[in-house]
Amino acid sequence: MTRIEQAKKGILTDELRQVATREGIDAEALRQGVADGTIAVVRNTQRDFAPLAIGAKTRIKINANIGTSSSRASIDEEMEKMQVAVRHGCDAVMDLSTAGDLAAIRKALIEQCPVAIGTVPLYEMADFAKRHKKSILELTSDEMFAIVEEHCAQGVDFLTLHCGVTLQTVARFREVGRLAGAVSRGGTIMMEWIHRNRKENPLFEHYDRLLEILARYDVAVSLGDGFRPGALCDASDRVQIEELTVLGELVKRARARNVTSFVEGPGHVPLNQVVANIQIEKTLCDNAPFYVLGPLVTDVSPGYDHIAAAIGGAVAGMAGADFLCYVTPAEHLRLPSVDDVREGVIASRIAAHAADVARGLPGAIEWDNAISKAKMELDWERILSLCVDPEKARRYRQSLPPAGDDSLCSMCGQYCAVKRSRAVAE
Numbered sequence: 114m115t116r117i118e119q120a121k122k123g124i125l126t127d128e129l130r131q132v133a134t135r136e137g138i139d140a141e142a143l144r145q146g147v148a149d150g151t152i153a154v155v156r157n158t159q160r161d162f163a164p165l166a167i168g169a170k171t172r173i174k175i176n177a178n179i180g181t182s183s184s185r186a187s188i189d190e191e192m193e194k195m196q197v198a199v200r201h202g203c204d205a206v207m208d209l210s211t212a213g214d215l216a217a218i219r220k221a222l223i224e225q226c227p228v229a230i231g232t233v234p235l236y237e238m239a240d241f242a243k244r245h246k247k248s249i250l251e252l253t254s255d256e257m258f259a260i261v262e263e264h265c266a267q268g269v270d271f272l273t274l275h276c277g278v279t280l281q282t283v284a285r286f287r288e289v290g291r292l293a294g295a296v297s298r299g300g301t302i303m304m305e306w307i308h309r310n311r312k313e314n315p316l317f318e319h320y321d322r323l324l325e326i327l328a329r330y331d332v333a334v335s336l337g338d339g340f341r342p343g344a345l346c347d348a349s350d351r352v353q354i355e356e357l358t359v360l361g362e363l364v365k366r367a368r369a370r371n372v373t374s375f376v377e378g379p380g381h382v383p384l385n386q387v388v389a390n391i392q393i394e395k396t397l398c399d400n401a402p403f404y405v406l407g408p409l410v411t412d413v414s415p416g417y418d419h420i421a422a423a424i425g426g427a428v429a430g431m432a433g434a435d436f437l438c439y440v441t442p443a444e445h446l447r448l449p450s451v452d453d454v455r456e457g458v459i460a461s462r463i464a465a466h467a468a469d470v471a472r473g474l475p476g477a478i479e480w481d482n483a484i485s486k487a488k489m490e491l492d493w494e495r496i497l498s499l500c501v502d503p504e505k506a507r508r509y510r511q512s513l514p515p516a517g518d519d520s521l522c523s524m525c526g527q528y529c530a531v532k533r534s535r536a537v538a539e
């Protein structure tokens with residue numbers, strides 16, 4: 114039985130009890146959320162870690178993308194990125210490798226990563242075609258499903274699959290005429306496969322076959338937004354909404370087959386459209402957990418895209434998004450370095466926490482209150498330990514210590530407002 118099937122039968126497993134305790138929510142409410150699909154609890158049956166819970170009433174989670182490209186393909190460096198991302202608090206890691214020995218990279222990640230792992234099997238399909246000296250366009254549906262099963266059998270916890278890219282949505286994409294096309298790598302591979310072969314997407318046409326494979330390993334499907342816009346002016350257009358409507362249908366079918374599902378979303382969205390995007394997803398997809406990339410609220414921020422994404426992520430989270438994919442300062446410019454990964458994770462955690470506070474998540478504001486109390490007491494050890502990035506905070510404080518009184522900091526020195534206001538209040 115999959116986790117959803119057990120939840121539907123009213124079985125409250127030890128796993129769900131542990132997740133409920135960690136999330137600080139009622140175990141029975143969690144079981145009900147899993148049963149009706151509004152909460153996704155994610156872990157491959159073959160792995161052993163504290164499962165990832167995303168959805169209603171849970172803490173907003175964040176994902177860090179790592180992975181090789183043809184310009185750089187070092188397993189050691191990708192493992193270092195994973196460790197840095199986990200150390201700084203990410204809840205999931207997606208391996209988006211497109212170069213090197215993809216199965217070996219995945220194996221290393223599965224063995225070493227203590228959080229949920231996601232992949233995009235379409236990248237492996239493209240690599241498989243290259244290794245077999247044929248075009249991705251010649252890939253058969255049997256080959257596609259074999260690769261999906263390989264990822265599940267290896268121990269991946271969730272798969273991004275672009276099932277909403279169909280003959281009909283590709284036709285709509287051609288008709289709308291966007292400024293900046295689509296920026297989902299897997300989505301565009303599938304778009305081209307459909308367009309050139311004039312055939313239906315096998316992952317859509319044989320969706321039940323896909324669900325059977327996923328159910329066997331209790332692997333979650335992250336329904337990819339294959340037409341993810343790459344520019345603000347293309348956001349929320351007819352093709353994006355049409356794909357989302359298809360994904361809503363696929364969520365329903367996944368739930369009926371007891372397969373955990375959630376939905377991916379944009380991307381590039383003007384700030385004034387972020388809330389509407391969340392509301393539309395929740396309506397069209399029956400409150401399925403929503404996983405957004407950023408979203409970036411401006412297109413002009415390469416070098417600072419982690420900031421543009423954190424602004425969008427905070428607003429999206431406040432409006433009901435459940436899972437934020439980080440964006441690094443390297444977005445749009447190069448493969449991220451280890452340091453870019455750290456910056457991206459921290460920016461995304463700030464966005465998620467700000468939204469948790471705004472949503473009134475039990476326990477969220479207490480973190481802020483604790484650091485505020487420490488600031489008022491000028492208890493520097495405690496302040497530094499409670500920062501979202503204690504390492505950076507300590508480095509900054511030590512780089513320019515206060516002159517004279519070291520209970521202060523070098524910002525205001527003798528004019529320390531905290532000290533003066535404390536003197537007035539006491």
Ligand code: SF4
Binds near residue numbers: 526
């Ligand atoms: S010196 Fe200024 S910045 Fe530093 S703790 Fe006091 S009030 Fe805050």
